[in-house]
Amino acid sequence: MTAATTNPAVLRATNVRKTYQLGRLRVPVLRGVNIDVRRGEFVAILGASGSGKSTLLHLLGGLDAADKATTDTGPASIEFDGNDLIRLSTGRLDEYRRRRVGFVFQFYHLLPELTVLQNVTIAAMTAMGKLEYWSKRGEVRAHASALLERVGLGHRLLHRPAELSGGERQRVAIARALVNKPDLLLADEPTGNLDRVTGASILDLFTDLHKAGQTIVVVTHDEATAARADRVVRLVDGSVQPS
Amino acid sequence: MYQFLLTHRYLTSKVMPLLAALAVALCTAMVIIVWSVMGGFLVMLINSGRTLVGDVTVSWPITGFAHYEELIKRLEADPDVAAATPTIETYGLIGLPDGRTETVMIKGVDGPSYTEVTDFASTLHWKPIDKPHAKDTFSEDPRLANHTLWNFVFEGGKRLVRFEKPERGNVAAEKPGAVLGISVSGFNIREQWGFYPGQARARQPDGTVKPVQTILPVDGNVTINVLPMDSKGRAVDMVARSFPVANEFHSGLYEIDHKTVFVPLASLQDMLKMNRATKVATGSGVAINEKGEEVFTAPTVIGEDPARVTNVLVRGKTQSFESAAADKLADKVGVIYRQFAKDFEGQVPPSTSIRILTWEDQNRTMINAVRKETALVLFIFSFVSMTAVFLVLAIFWAMVSEKTKDIGILRAIGASRTGVAGTWLLYGAAIGLLGAVVGFGIAYGVVTNINAIHEWLGEKLGLYIWDPKVYYFSRIPSDLNATHVTIVLAGGVLASCVGALWPALRAARMSPVRALRFE
DSSP: OOGGGGSOEEEEEEEEEEEEEETTEEEEEEEEEEEEEETTOEEEEEEOTTSSHHHHHHHHTTSSOOOOOOBTTBOOEEEETTEEGGGOOHHHHHHHHHHTEEEEOTTOOOOTTSOHHHHHHHHHHHHSOHHHHHHHHHHHHHHHHHHHHHTTOTTOTTOOGGGSOHHHHHHHHHHHHHTTOOSEEEEESTTTTSOHHHHHHHHHHHHHHHHTTOEEEEEESOHHHHTTSSEEEEEETTEEEOO | OHHHHHHHHHHHHOSHHHHHHHHHHHHHHHHHHHHHHHHHHHHHHHHHHHHTTOSEEEEOTTTOEEOHHHHHHHHHHSTTEEEEEEEEEEEEEEEOTTSOEEEEEEEEEOHHHHHHHSOHHHHBOOSOOSSOOTTOTTOOOGGGSOHHHHHHHHHHHHHTEEEOOOOTTOOOOEEEOEEEETTTSSOSOOOTTSOOOSSOEEEOTTSOEEEOSOOHHHHOEEEEEEOOBOTTSOBOOOEEEEEEEEEEEOOSOHHHHHHEEEEEHHHHHHHTTOSOEEEEOTTTTEEEOTTSOEEEOOOOEEEEEOOEESEEEEEESSOOOOHHHHHHHHHHHHHHHHHHHHHTBTTBOOTTTOEEEEHHHHTHHHHHHHHHHHHHHHHHHHHHHTHHHHHHHHHHHHHHHHTHHHHHHHHHTTOOHHHHHHHHHHHHHHHHHHHHHHHHHHHHHHHHTHHHHHHHHHHHHOOOSSOHHHHOOSSOOOOOOHHHHHHHHHHHHHHHHHHHHHHHHHHHHSOHHHHHHOO
C-alpha cells in the first residue's frame, strides 16, 4: 500500500450497471460495480476478455452512460468531484472529458492527417475557445512539445502517425491524454497492441507519471501490467471480485 | 479551433472533397455565365430600345395633339428637362426601289431637336469610318473610303435631307429625305459576324445574294404612303410621296431596324394633314354672280387649326437606367402637362387621358419578356445546380463513414456534438467557398472571352450558338454584375453547407464508444 491509497477518493463508482440491448436480447455487462479511485493512485482493473473492464473504463471516463435504474442494491452513481457522471448533461460530460480525464486506447486512436504535434495540441484546442487558443497558441505548442519530449518523441513532432512505430504512437496518445493536465488518466489495454519490450517501456512511462502524482486507472488482462499498479481490482463477469 | 485545423488537413489530403468542390465550381460558373449573358442581353436590349425614344414620351396617337410647341417650351423651362422634341408616329407603306412594298412604322421627326433628345445620330449607319469591322478581313466596307461623301450623307441623315449634286456652280441643293432602318430595304445583308460588308447587296428571287451598284443613301428613292386622319380621327384619302434616302440607321433591335422609317416632321405633318391650316366658313369661297354662275371668292377665315403631333419626347438632365429616375421625370412631365391641358382646355387632350410613358413603359413588352426569360433560365439552371447539394451530401456521407473513428476520437478528447457538427459544416463551407472561387474564375474567363470562345468554336467546329442574324446583336453581350456574382457565390457556399448538413448531424449524433469501435 502506498501513500496514495490513503488519499481521498477522486472517483467513486457505486452500484454501476450497464446493459446492452442486442435486438430483443438484453445483455448485462456490468452487474453493480463498486470502485473507488484515490487521488494519486495507480489502479489496475484486471479481467479476462468480456469481463466488462473496457465498458467500466468508458463509463468512468464519461464516454458511455451507465444504467440509471435503481435496483435492490440501491441507486447507481459515478461521483467525480461532487458530480454524478450518470446524471450529468451531455455538455457537462463533454466538459469532463475535455478537462478532467485523459484517455489512452489500445489502438492509439490518433488522427492520421495530423502531425504528432497537432495530435497533441488538438486536445488542447477542444478545451479552449478559439480566441483563447489563438492568444495562447505559443504556450500550448511549447507545452505539447515538452510533453512529447518527455515521452521521447521530441524529434518526431512533424511526423505523421503512419510514420511512427506502435510504441511511438502510444507515446503520442499518452502525451495527448496529458496535455490538458487531467485529474485522471484512463488507459484501456495500453500495451495490448505492443510487443513485450515496447509495452514495458510504456508501462515505465506510466510508472513515472504516477510517481509524479498522476492518478491512473489502467484496464488490462495482463497480470504483469497490473502488477505495476498500487492496487488491482479484479473484474469477473461484470462484478468486482472481492480481494 | 480544431475545426479549422481539421478542415485544412482534410482539404489538403483528400481527393474526394475536391470533386465536391469541382461540382460546386461548375454549377457556380454555369449560373454566373447564364446570368451574365442574359443580363448583358437585357442591358443591351434596354440600351437599344431606349436609343430612339428619349426618357419620357407624351403620347396621343393617331390624331395627335395641338400646341405642342408651347408644351415643349414649358417642358424645356423645367430644370430637370434637357430637351424635348415633337414626333409623329403612324403606320404606312413603303415602296422600295426593287418594286416591293412593305408595311412600316413611319416616324416624322425634327432632325436637329430629335438628335438632342435621342441618340439617333449615333445609330446612323452611313458615316465615315477609319477602322474596318474586326471581321471585315478585306476592308470591303465602302465607308472606309470617300469620307467626304459619307460626311455629307451623315450630316444629311441627322437633318433628314439629301444633298443633291450641285449643278453649274450652284450650292448643293437639299431635299427632305427618309432614313430607313438598316434592314428595311433588304439590300444590306448581314454577314455571320453581324456587319454589313462591301457595297449593298440584293437578295435575288432564287435566294442568292449579289452585289448591286445602288447604295440607297447615294441615289436610292422610296415612296411613303400614309393614310391621313382629320382632327376627329376620320380617314382621308391615302397620300403617297417620294423621298430620297438620306441615310440608314442601325439601332441593334431587329423589330426597329426592320420596320421603322424616319421622315422629316414637316413632310409627315403635311402628308397626314396635321400641319397648320386655316379654317374657313362652310360655303364661303364660292358665290353666284348675276349670270347665275359659280365664281370663286375669297373664303371667310374663321380661325386656324394648329399643327399637331402624336408625341413629344423628353430627355432628362440626369441620364439613368434606373426605372425610378424615369418615373420621377414622368411625374414631373405629368405635372407640367396638367397645367398645359388646363390652359388649353378643349384644344388638347385632357390630362386624365394623355399617355405619359417612360422609355421602360414603351419597351415593356420586350423588356419584360427578356426579364421573364432570364428569370426562367436562371431558375432552371439553379435547379440543375441543386445537384451539387446532393453530390456534396453523398461525398460527405461517405466521408463521415470513413472518418467515423476520427469522430470517436474527437468526442473522446472532449469535442462536443456541436463542435463535431461544426467541423463538418465548416468543411462543407470551405468546399463551397473553394468551389465558388474556382467557379467564379471559370465564369470570369468564359464571360470576358465569350466572343473569342464562340469564334473559336465556330472556326474549329462550325458551331455557331449565337447567330447574330437571329439575335441581331453582332456580339454576345455580357454583364458581369458584382451583385449577381456575390449572390451566386453565396449560393454556392450555402448549397455546399446544405449538402454537408445532414452528414454533419449524423456525425454529431454518433456514440463516441461505437465510433471508436468502428472498423
